[in-house]
Amino acid sequence: MNLEVKNLDVAYGNGGHSIQALEDVNLKIDQGRCLALVGESGSGKTTLGKACLGLLPNNARQRGSILLNGQEIDTNDETALNTIRWKSVSMVFQNGAANLNPAHRIIDQVAEPLIQHGGVNRDEARGRAAKVLEEMGLPEEFLGRYPHQFSGGQVQRVLLAMAMILDPGVLILDEPTSALDALTKGVVSRVIEEGRSRGKAILLITHDLEFAVRSADSMAVLYLGQIMEALPADELFSNPLHPYTLALKRSYPAMNSARDLGGIRGDAFYRTIHQHGHEDETDYLHSHIQVPESSHKDGHAPPSGCLFSERCTQAIEECQKGRVRFEQAGTHTVRCLRRGIVDMLELKGVEKGYNSVTALCPIDLTVKAGEIFSLVGETGSGKTTLAMTAAGITRPDQGSRLFEGRDMDRWIKKDYKSLARRIGVIYQNPAESISHRFSVLETVAEPLTIHRVGLEKGERVDRVKKCLADVHLSTDRAFLERYPHELNMGALQRICLARALVLGPRFLIADEPTSSLDPSVQAKVLKLLLDLQIERGLTMLFVSHDIGLVRKISDRIGVMLQGQMVERGPASSILSQPCHPYTRLLIESVRRAFSLELNRGNNRQHPAGCSFAPRCPERQEICDKQTPQLRDIGHVQVACHFPLNTPLFPFLQ
Amino acid sequence: MHVKLSRDLRQDPWFLIGLSLTLLFAGLALLGPPLAPFDPWDISFSPISPPSEMHLLGINDGGQDIFSELLYAIRNTVAFGLLSGFTALVIGVLIGAVSGWFGGFVDAILMRIADIILAIPAIMILILTASLFQPPPYILALILASLMWPTISKAIRAQTLSLRESLHVRAASQMGGGNWHIIRRHLIPEMFPLYLIGFAAKTRMAVFMEASLAFLGLFDPSRKSLGMMIAYALKYYYMEVWWNWLMPPILCLSLIIMGVTFLAISLEKVVDPRLREALVEKTA
Numbered sequence: 001m002n003l004e005v006k007n008l009d010v011a012y013g014n015g016g017h018s019i020q021a022l023e024d025v026n027l028k029i030d031q032g033r034c035l036a037l038v039g040e041s042g043s044g045k046t047t048l049g050k051a052c053l054g055l056l057p058n059n060a061r062q063r064g065s066i067l068l069n070g071q072e073i074d075t076n077d078e079t080a081l082n083t084i085r086w087k088s089v090s091m092v093f094q095n096g097a098a099n100l101n102p103a104h105r106i107i108d109q110v111a112e113p114l115i116q117h118g119g120v121n122r123d124e125a126r127g128r129a130a131k132v133l134e135e136m137g138l139p140e141e142f143l144g145r146y147p148h149q150f151s152g153g154q155v156q157r158v159l160l161a162m163a164m165i166l167d168p169g170v171l172i173l174d175e176p177t178s179a180l181d182a183l184t185k186g187v188v189s190r191v192i193e194e195g196r197s198r199g200k201a202i203l204l205i206t207h208d209l210e211f212a213v214r215s216a217d218s219m220a221v222l223y224l225g226q227i228m229e230a231l232p233a234d235e236l237f238s239n240p241l242h243p244y245t246l247a248l249k250r251s252y253p254a255m256n257s258a259r260d261l262g263g264i265r266g267d268a269f270y271r272t273i274h275q276h277g278h279e280d281e282t283d284y285l286h287s288h289i290q291v292p293e294s295s296h297k298d299g300h301a302p303p304s305g306c307l308f309s310e311r312c313t314q315a316i317e318e319c320q321k322g323r324v325r326f327e328q329a330g331t332h333t334v335r336c337l338r339r340g341i342v343d344m345l346e347l348k349g350v351e352k353g354y355n356s357v358t359a360l361c362p363i364d365l366t367v368k369a370g371e372i373f374s375l376v377g378e379t380g381s382g383k384t385t386l387a388m389t390a391a392g393i394t395r396p397d398q399g400s401r402l403f404e405g406r407d408m409d410r411w412i413k414k415d416y417k418s419l420a421r422r423i424g425v426i427y428q429n430p431a432e433s434i435s436h437r438f439s440v441l442e443t444v445a446e447p448l449t450i451h452r453v454g455l456e457k458g459e460r461v462d463r464v465k466k467c468l469a470d471v472h473l474s475t476d477r478a479f480l481e482r483y484p485h486e487l488n489m490g491a492l493q494r495i496c497l498a499r500a501l502v503l504g505p506r507f508l509i510a511d512e513p514t515s516s517l518d519p520s521v522q523a524k525v526l527k528l529l530l531d532l533q534i535e536r537g538l539t540m541l542f543v544s545h546d547i548g549l550v551r552k553i554s555d556r557i558g559v560m561l562q563g564q565m566v567e568r569g570p571a572s573s574i575l576s577q578p579c580h581p582y583t584r585l586l587i588e589s590v591r592r593a594f595s596l597e598l599n600r601g602n603n604r605q606h607p608a609g610c611s612f613a614p615r616c617p618e619r620q621e622i623c624d625k626q627t628p629q630l631r632d633i634g635h636v637q638v639a640c641h642f643p644l645n646t647p648l649f650p651f652l653q
Numbered sequence: 654m655h656v657k658l659s660r661d662l663r664q665d666p667w668f669l670i671g672l673s674l675t676l677l678f679a680g681l682a683l684l685g686p687p688l689a690p691f692d693p694w695d696i697s698f699s700p701i702s703p704p705s706e707m708h709l710l711g712i713n714d715g716g717q718d719i720f721s722e723l724l725y726a727i728r729n730t731v732a733f734g735l736l737s738g739f740t741a742l743v744i745g746v747l748i749g750a751v752s753g754w755f756g757g758f759v760d761a762i763l764m765r766i767a768d769i770i771l772a773i774p775a776i777m778i779l780i781l782t783a784s785l786f787q788p789p790p791y792i793l794a795l796i797l798a799s800l801m802w803p804t805i806s807k808a809i810r811a812q813t814l815s816l817r818e819s820l821h822v823r824a825a826s827q828m829g830g831g832n833w834h835i836i837r838r839h840l841i842p843e844m845f846p847l848y849l850i851g852f853a854a855k856t857r858m859a860v861f862m863e864a865s866l867a868f869l870g871l872f873d874p875s876r877k878s879l880g881m882m883i884a885y886a887l888k889y890y891y892m893e894v895w896w897n898w899l900m901p902p903i904l905c906l907s908l909i910i911m912g913v914t915f916l917a918i919s920l921e922k923v924v925d926p927r928l929r930e931a932l933v934e935k936t937a
Contacts, residue, residue, distance in 0.1 A: 391827060392827070393823065393827050416829055417829040419829075420827065420828055420829030421829060423827075425824065425827050427820055427824060429820060432819065432820040432821065433820040433821050433823075433824045434821055434824075435821040435822075435825075435838075435839055435842075435843070437842050437843060438821075446825065446828065446830075446838070447828045447829075449834075449838075450825070450828050450829050450830045450831075450834055451828075451829060
């Protein structure tokens with residue numbers, strides 16, 4: 001069977017204010033497929049599940065249609081609905097035991113649908129129920145018990161058994177794993193797996209993203225009743241396109257990601273909508289997004305426009321205006337005016353040489369808005385040159401640079417200042433990047449002076465103080481008047497950071513920004529950077545030797561070797577399963593020292609062949625002759641003739 | 654910054670000596686002539702008299718009061734030196750900074766001009782101009798300045814070249830700082846010691862030059878000058894006049910130069926915070 005939802009709108013309440021639970025929802029689940037519906041609480045996931053069974057309460061107003069095998073379900077016709085329920089479409093409700101009658105034995109409750117809808121007599125029904133329950137891993141002695149004698153996980157299995165007993169064509173699972181431990185989740189997985197192989201269409205409603213990725217084929221991300229993105233399930237962690245999907249992914253504690261948890265700025269509980277006659281406009285439609293601090297009176301969101309725009313870090317003015325269409329973008333479909341997450345920086349074929357030394361071979365680099373991209377690699381691999389080229393300081397010999405979609409070289413020539421205030425740079429050597437004739441105040445205020453921000457003196461000092469407080473430095477008068485030579489390296493580095501952030505840049509290029517900080521301050525500073533990423537969508541290009549640190553903050557990683565990028569991809573896959581032997585060496589050498597043999601010849605320039613060949617344990621003849629090109633392996637791009645395919649820490653996989 | 658600076662300065666002996674000498678001669682240059690007891694051009698006294706209560710330094714061969722003459726001479730010499738030194742500094746810093754910061758064609762042209770000027774001996778030009786055209790002294794001071802700037806601008810240019818590669822200047826230009834911002838906030842303060850050294854050196858040179866020209870008799874003979882006084886006094890070296898006639902102008906000349914130099918040294922120390930640290934440690 002297949003299930004299709006077309007232009008579904010659901011609103012609760014009548015007259016005055018109603019809550020818009022679903023709007024313009026379109027989705028289709030084919031036979032043998034599983035679609036996972038994910039999103040924050042209050043996004044309308046359960047409403048959608050219930051709507052498919054015609055179970056919405058009386059105060060719900062529904063528009064649009066739900067089609068089962070191409071036939072519309074008439075939600076007003078109770079008798080027709082009853083023939084569909086359990087038999088064709090069944091649902092596992094959330095909140096476990098509350099769905100069971102405490103006064104009846106489990107076996108009777110499971111057998112009940114079979115008797116009511118299947119026309120089977122009691123004894124046969126009991127027999128079949130016992131069999132299904134056993135398949136769910138509930139032994140015989142449990143069958144006569146009452147719901148209160150069951151644990152949460154066991155109740156979940158009972159509910160699954162109930163849903164499966166009539167072998168329906170469509171299965172709706174609402175948060176089936178929320179109360180389950182990791183081992184019991186396996187039962188749900190098995191049910192989904194079996195259901196798919198038997199040609200069921202499964203709608204999985206969950207906030208357990210990892211489970212959704214594992215179980216489903218495709219995924220729909222719901223936000224305040226609208227589907228923001230529909231995507232192949234396995235791309236959720238590696239290639240989210242909508243800013244909301246990315247933020248959701250960052251908020252989820254995935255097993256194979258060591259990155260600190262992010263979040264989404266602001267809140268959104270639900271959306272109300274109401275219509276009333278105005279003097280001039282008779283049908284004026286209001287829409288409000290309920291947030292903690294706003295009541296009905298304020299916060300009149302425009303009736304159209306992107307619902308996520310208030311919380312989106314890449315929102316532009318237009319996002320508030322027009323209705324946003326749900327459009328195809330590659331294998332994804334997104335509801336985003338900007339067609340998903342935009343590219344902040346795009347370097348194409350960038351090359352740089354210093355006299356006879358090649359610092360950068362032609363290199364491509366794309367940094368998406370709101371992400372932290374880390375460049376790692378040994379000393380002299382061209383990390384800093386690449387970062388400085390991205391910052392617009394170093395001019396590449398070849399290649400094009402785009403920043404926010406505009407040609408950087410032309411931008412530099414035409415209106416450098418407006419570019420400069422979008423890019424903050426932290427240099428490798430903090431002591432030298434500050435004039436020793438500038439006091440702390442003058443140093444941090446310099447960008448403000450250059451850009452004539454805060455022309456009143458008090459205002460500037462206040463901004464400087466706020467910035468210094470952000471980087472955990474003193475803000476008292478005496479400190480503001482101190483000179484660089486009176487301060488230690490850690491303080492200087494934080495002053496550099498404050499200076500880079502004082503204008504509120506969109507893009508931060510940081511070359512070893514925490515190298516001279518002690519762990520406690522480093523932790524605070526990184527926390528600040530991650531907070532800025534959530535709050536302002538700060539994008540970062542982060543250069544570091546410190547793999548441990550990179551692991552905690554990066555979204556994506558690029559590995560540099562002799563001016564080339566030999567591997568790049570999502571941080572979690574690169575760190576857990578490096579494909580390039582060089583990456584593996586880098587990561588493993590954090591844990592143990594390697595013999596000199598592996599390090600020899602690390603700065604030799606090779607006329608042809610892989611630059612890592614002299615040190616590579618996997619080296620073969622072709623490695624010396626032919627330079628490997630970047631190619632896709634899964635979600636990662638690797639330049640290696642013989643990429644590794646064993647995970648670094650096998651147990652985690 | 655400024656509170657601390659003045660405190661540090663007050664503890665610096667170089668500064669105190671330099672400042673008192675400079676103030677003394679500045680005071681003498683400003684207030685000397687009105688204070689002078691006699692008109693230095695008045696020849697109504699008996700020539701070559703030793704000092705007396707009325708004539709503190711005696712009377713010269715022309716029957717003029719040497720003390721009054723000295724006060725007028727100091728004004729002329731100091732004014733000539735300052736005018737020439739300051740003009741040379743302004744030209745030198747501007748040309749040096751522009752040349753170093755912009756580089757390329759501008760740099761090449763300006764530095765070739767500087768090389769040509771460096772090759773011309775200043776004293777020759779001045780002697781020739783003074784003897785052929787007899788211009789007023791301030792014109793001579795400006796001509797001297799236009800011959801002295803190349804050494805200043807070479808030093809400024811070299812410093813600018815190294816500064817423009819320094820990380821904090823590159824950081825400022827990354828932040829969007831324009832040429833003017835960088836020259837004003839980074840290059841000029843960074844090179845402050847160079848100006849003081851340059852200014853002191855050129856002022857010193859101009860004071861000497863003025864004295865030399867006057868010594869050679871190339872100024873209007875009625876213009877009082879330390880050099881001219883020395884020249885006249887030397888004619889009577891066989892008489893017992895060296896201590897009251899020859900010594901005062903020589904001493905004044907030396908002290909003017911010393912004062913300017915000391916002041917430059919101490920200011921340089923105070924303006925550069927790293928040198929200042931050393932200074933505070935030393936005096937503490």
